[in-house]
Each structure stands twice: as C-alpha cells, then as structure tokens.
Amino acid sequence: MSQDTPKIRLKGLRKAFGPKQVLDGVDLDIRAGHSMVILGGSGSGKSVTLKCILGLIPPDEGLIEIDGRDVSRLSRAEREAVNDRIGMLFQNGALFDSLPVWENVCFKLLAQRRISRAKARDKAAEVLAQVGLASSVGDLSPAELSGGMQKRVGLARAIAAEPDIIFFDEPTTGLDPIMGAVIDGLIVDCVKRLGATAVSITHDMASARRIGDDAAMIHRGQIIWRGAAASLGETGNAMVDQFARGEREGPIQMELRK
C-alpha cells in the first residue's frame, strides 16, 4: 500500500431500495489515521453508506476499497476477516442484552477464542477504565445502564480488540450536551491512542467539530462537499453552511406536506 492510498475509498457507490435511489454515486476518500465526519440530514444516505462499508448492505454498483483492496463483494468468511480490523459504535449501543457488560466489551476476543473467560474479565475492566467506567459496571446487565453509560460500553466494545478503523454512528444522539461532549472527548482519546482511522456519521455540528479532522456532506445520495471539519459553518457552500447553522431558509428545502 503506497503512502497516497487512502485507508477507505468509495467510488461511484450506488444503492436503491425499490424505486428510491438512496446512494447515487458516492465518491469519498478517507485518509489513514484521520477522523472523517460524514454529515447529512435524515434520509440523506449516510447510514446506508456506513452499512455498505461495513458489509451489512451490498451496494448495487461501485467500489469500496479498504487499504487498496476491493471489499464490496467478498464472501462472508472473507468479510469476517476484514471486520477483524474494524470497530463500530452503534447509535443505540446495540449491546447484547443477554450478556453482562464485561462479556459485551470482550465479545470479539471471546468469540474468536483470543482470550480466556478469566482473562476477559480483567481485559474488560481495563477497557472500561479507558472510557471512564468502574470495573464493577462489568457485572451489570446493559438494561441497568443509562444512555450515556450504554454509549461508553459500546465505545469500549468497539475499541477492545484494538481495531485500526472505527465507525461511529450518531455517537451523541439522545445524550444531553455535557454527556455528548464527554463521549466526543473519549472518542478522540481512544482514536488517537490506537492510531486508528475514524469514520463518524452525525448531524450534531458541535460533535462534528470536536471529533473530526475532515468532514464531508452527503445530500440526496451524493457527496456535495468535503473539507476541514473546523471550517464547518464557513465553508462557502450554501448547502453545507445552511445545514451547519441549522437555518430554515436556504437551498435545502425540507419536503413538508402542506
């Protein structure tokens, strides 16, 4: 892999559900070791983009490369090997409610027999500490946790196997602003410590500026802008600036039935 090869490359990605064209030729390069934030309104295609990269939804057309290798049409076994290097924080945590927190955190390590159950408890305590949770939380069930704690456990599960790519799906949705900032801080720390490439999707501007190096905006299934996350709100692109400022008037018109 050459220095210039992006960690993740999307080229001409298209996906339709019935008559609805959700992705309409997404092109995006994500640099290794950088944190990319993909912005977009509801139904813009950002979640579908993420699911295509993760192999959860097969694209209709287009290329998805990770480290220069096309991963868009792999067998399930080959895909599992790719996912070994990937961590994912789901919007609602998606913790396994039949397992205690410590087993959730070390799920991948246990499932792949990379660690014994006895050692997994210690490892879970260590990773939970990295996201600011006491080791006693490990014995709780996910149902006993608050929303913020569930996000932290989800983050702990995403980083436990030390992946080199981490995806974050709406990491601050449903949290109060302070807890949102705490989660963002933890994300930045974890990604830096692992030296990982991060891809987040969000519509929370404060969160996007905090966790992103780069940002891209998706609208109607296409990337309409990309640039530095710090410039959000002053990009010169009328659509991105309207979205970043949360303005009602502008080129993006919500489809409301009158």
Next chain:
Amino acid sequence: MDRILDPVAAIGRAVIALLRGTGAIALFAAEAISHLVRPPFYGRLFLKAFIEIAWFSLPVVALTAVFTGMVLALQSYTGFARFNAEGAVANVVVLSITRELGPVLAGLMVAGRIGAAFAAEIGTMRVTDQIDALSTLSTNPMKYLVAPRLLAGTLALPLLVIVADTLGVMGGWLIGTQQLGFGSGAYLKATFDFLQVADVVSGLIKAAVFGFVIALMGCWSGYHSGGGAQGVGRATTSAVVASSILILALDYVLTAVLFSR
C-alpha cells in the same frame, strides 16, 4: 377478460409467494445446518437453548401429557363399553400417546413457548441492531444465533416426549385403576404387552422433526422481522402459527411414511 383472469393471477401470485418463501426457509435451514459441522462451535449457547427448551418446558408438557392420558382413558372406556371391549383401554392409551399425542401435544406446547421466545428474542436483536453488531464483531449471526437453537430443538423435544409418553400412560393408569376398576398389575401388563419399540421410536422421530421445525420457524421469523415492536409482535405470532400448522401437517406425512406397511 381481465375480470376473469384476476382471480387466476391472484392464485398464481400466492403460489409463487409460497414457493419463494419455502425456498428461502429451506436455504436458511441449510445454511444453519452447515454451521453445525464447521468450527467455531458455541457449546455454551447450545446448552443454554437446550435447558430453555427441555427443562423449562417440562412442567407444561408434563401437565398436558398427564391430563391427556386421563381423558383418553375415560373416553376410550366409555366408547369401548358399548362393544364390551373395555379391556382395550390400556392398549389404546399407550398407542395413542406414544405414536401421536405425546409428540404432537408436546410439539404444540413447545411451539407456543419456545417458537415465540426465539422469534421475540432474535426479532428484538434485529430491530435494535444487535444482529448487525454481531457481524461487525466478526461473528456470523447464523452460526451464533440459529445453529445452536436448531440443534437444541432437535435434541430436546425427543427427551420431552419420553417424559410425556411416560406421564401420559401414567395418567391413563391412574384413571384406569382409581376410577374404572382395573387392577394395577393387569393394566400395566396390558400396556407393556401391547407396546412395540417401533411405536416409541416413531414418536421420537416425529419429536425430533417437530423440534427442528419449531426452532427453525422461531429463528426464521425473528431473523426476518422488521418494523419495530409491531414487527417483532408479528414475527412472534407468525412463528407460533407456522410451526403449529407445520407440526400437524408433518404429523400426517410422517405417520404415512412411518406406518405405510
């Protein structure tokens, strides 16, 4: 002309949908079975599902079997008394229980308990992204969620049916000796003299098939559920209804095959 053809088209669509659904379920089952012979194996999950089916279904299956045996003794006594054939009560009870009622009633009870539980649990995992989470954690959901449950269902139901057969016969014995005036020894002798190994084995084969079908329909319905809480509710209902109908239909097919001579 269209008016004439509309009903034909509707029947055609229904048949195609039925065939497509059957094919999809068969492929789903084949994939799950293929994971049973390829490592890694999730023994802990198999054991959990096995205990859930075999141990926790025991009370409901046991009660059903005892009362069925009791009712069977009473009804057959009433009927046979008209032909002066009351002595055949023990034979009818043991034959009906081992060949038919043991596996079918245990199957229907387990379909209500386990089919619904599997569909609800896996369906909830589907709508809360837990199944997607399994994939991102390099774990095949079919291997982790479906294969252990299919194996557990196939092995647990025959065990439950052995218990149901025993308790069903004992229910008949209880009524026969306490209410109908049979001697205990004579009733049991009539039971065991008449019983053949093939009667019990055929019931156990049926039970294994029913257990597989219950687990399969529970997992299939849950795995393909969608649309939030309502979708999970629909999946649960469909798992119980489909497995109950399949149990009754397969009971006929298996009876025709096993006792064709």
